[in-house]
Structures are given as C-alpha cells and as structure tokens.
Amino acid sequence: MMQQPPPAANGSAAAGSGDQQAYHHHQQSWMMQQGQPPAGWNPQSAPSLGQHQQYGGGSQTPGSGDEIRSLWIGDLQPWMDETYLINSFSITGEVQQAKVIRNKQSGFSEGYGFIEFVSHAAAERILQTYNGTPMPNSEQTFKLNWAGERRQSEGPEHTVFVGDLAPDVTDYMLTETFKAVYTSVKGAKVVIDRTTGRSKGYGFVRFGDESEQIRAMTEMNGQYCSSRPMRTGPAANKKPLTMQQPGMCFVNFVSDTRV
DNA sequence: AGTGAGCGC
Numbered sequence: 001m002m003q004q005p006p007p008a009a010n011g012s013a014a015a016g017s018g019d020q021q022a023y024h025h026h027q028q029s030w031m032m033q034q035g036q037p038p039a040g041w042n043p044q045s046a047p048s049l050g051q052h053q054q055y056g057g058g059s060q061t062p063g064s065g066d067e068i069r070s071l072w073i074g075d076l077q078p079w080m081d082e083t084y085l086i087n088s089f090s091i092t093g094e095v096q097q098a099k100v101i102r103n104k105q106s107g108f109s110e111g112y113g114f115i116e117f118v119s120h121a122a123a124e125r126i127l128q129t130y131n132g133t134p135m136p137n138s139e140q141t142f143k144l145n146w147a148g149e150r151r152q153s154e155g156p157e158h159t160v161f162v163g164d165l166a167p168d169v170t171d172y173m174l175t176e177t178f179k180a181v182y183t184s185v186k187g188a189k190v191v192i193d194r195t196t197g198r199s200k201g202y203g204f205v206r207f208g209d210e211s212e213q214i215r216a217m218t219e220m221n222g223q224y225c226s227s228r229p230m231r232t233g234p235a236a237n238k239k240p241l242t243m244q245q246p247g248m249c250f251v252n253f254v255s256d257t258r259v
Numbered sequence: 260a261g262t263g264a265g266c267g268c
Contacts, residue, residue, distance in 0.1 A: 038260090070266095072266055072267090073266070074264090074265050074266090099267070101267060101268060102268055105268080108268095109266090110265090110268070111265080112266070114267065114268085116268075120260055143265080145265080145266085146266095147266065147267085148266070149266075150265080150266070161262055163260090163261055163262085164261085190261085190263095191261085191263050191267095193260095200260065200261070201260060202261050202262070203262095203263080204262075231261090234262095235262060237261095237262090
C-alpha cells in the first residue's frame with residue numbers, strides 16, 4: 001500500500017530542519033507583473049485525470065494525533081499544483097503533504113487545497129507568517145486558513161463594493177487605502193479571475209462599523225487607489241444573515257446610485 | 260468588465 005514517499009519530498013524537510021526563521025521576505029510586491037505560470041509550466045500536461053498526487057510523507061506522526069495540522073489554502077491558480085505548494089513551504093521544513101482539490105470530470109483545479117504540516121504549532125506558524133504575503137511566481141497573496149473550518153465568520157460585516165480598480169490594486173492596497181480613513185475596516189478583497197489570475201477590476205471592503213460603511217460609500221467614491229479613482233457603492237449581499245421568506249422581497253435599504 | 264465566495268472532485 002503506502003510506500004515510502006519520494007526521497008526528494010522528504011529531503012527538503014531534512015534540509016530545512018533546524019533553525020529557520022528565514023521564512024520569507026515580505027515585500028510589498030505591488031509592482032510585480034501579472035501572475036503568470038512559471039516557465040516550467042506545461043499547459044499540455046495540465047490536468048492529470050485520476051491522479052491525486054500527494055507529496056511528502058505522513059510517516060512521522062508527532063505527539064498528539066488529534067490536533068489540527070492542516071491548513072486550507074484558496075485562490076489557487078490552475079497551474080498551482082501539489083509541487084508548487086510543497087515548494088512554497090519547503091523552506092520551513094515543516095510541510096508534510098499537500099493536496100489540490102480537482103474536479104473529477106475535468107481534472108482541473110477547484111482553486112483550493114489542503115496542506116498538512118508536522119504539527120499544529122507548525123501550521124499555526126505558517127498561517128501567521130505566510131497568510132497575506134506574496135505567493136511565488138504570482139502577484140497574488142497566500143490565502144490560508146485552518147482546515148476544517150468554514151470561512152472565517154467574524155460576525156456581521158458591512159461591505160462596500162468598489163469598482164474601477166486599477167489592475168495592480170491588491171487586497172493589501174485596498175485594505176490600507178480604506179484603513180487610513182476608517183478604523184473599523186476589517187479587510188478588503190479584490191476579485192481575481194481564477195483562470196487568468198488577473199484582477200477583475202472590482203472588489204469589496206468589509207467594515208465592522210456600519211456608519212463607517214455608509215460614509216465610505218460616498219466619501220471614498222472618486223478617491224484614488226493606485227492610479228485610478230475608485231467607484232464605490234453598496235454591495236449586493238449574497239450571503240444573507242438570516243433566512244428570508246421565499247417570494248418575499250425585502251426593501252432596498254440603499255438607493256442604487258451607481259451609474 | 261463590474262457584485263466574491265472557500266473545506267477534501
């Protein structure tokens with residue numbers, strides 16, 4: 001059944017063990033090029049049907065086996081496979097295996113996956129260190145979270161839609177642009193086309209404070225982020241907080257003033 | 260161009 005994993009996979013772990021806090025160099029890579037597959041990427045051999053590759057060994061099961069050692073990772077581009085994920089964290093020497101979830105029919109990546117580390121502590125360290133930092137060979141940043149959880153539910157949030165974004169605007173830039181003005185900003189997300197890896201030119205900013213959200217919709221309209229003025233407006237809420245009666249259409253709280 | 264979306268395909 002389970003044979004020894006390829007030596008190469010474990011080799012990196014061995015090499016990286018020891019004291020390695022040199023995780024990454026966190027730079028603002030706003031100026032990076034649009035995400036492109038690395039040179040080695042071969043589109044012809046893209047989806048390998050039926051092959052679920054897992055790298056690294058699960059041989060060493062340290063200490064308490066019930067603790068969560070896996071992280072969920074999202075915003076993956078089609079060319080980001082298990083090897084890419086392993087390599088992304090191999091410097092830590094703490095990654096054990098990675099799995100990209102693929103569509104069974106097409107074999108294409110679903111855009112997310114799971115990475116297992118040697119321990120809960122290791123996984124937590126990686127989560128803290130890497131989340132939100134630039135991914136190798138990509139303009140995107142790591143989107144990590146604990147496996148087994150649903151999306152982070154940080155309570156009720158108030159969201160503003162932001163359009164007309166310049167192509168280089170990242171989550172970080174958008175977040176900071178609003179944070180500079182509004183203290184309750186929880187984060188921002190620029191919508192990325194998963195197939196191209198490029199920004200769709202719009203995104204969302206989440207506020208903890210509703211009054212700030214309301215203000216931001218008008219105050220930030222026309223303000224610059226990167227090279228272009230933004231356009232702000234109410235965000236259509238696709239995840240209703242409560243069940244609503246079917247067929248019953250609730251009031252529009254905000255008049256649609258976007259043009 | 261224009262209202263994301265992500266837990267084991």
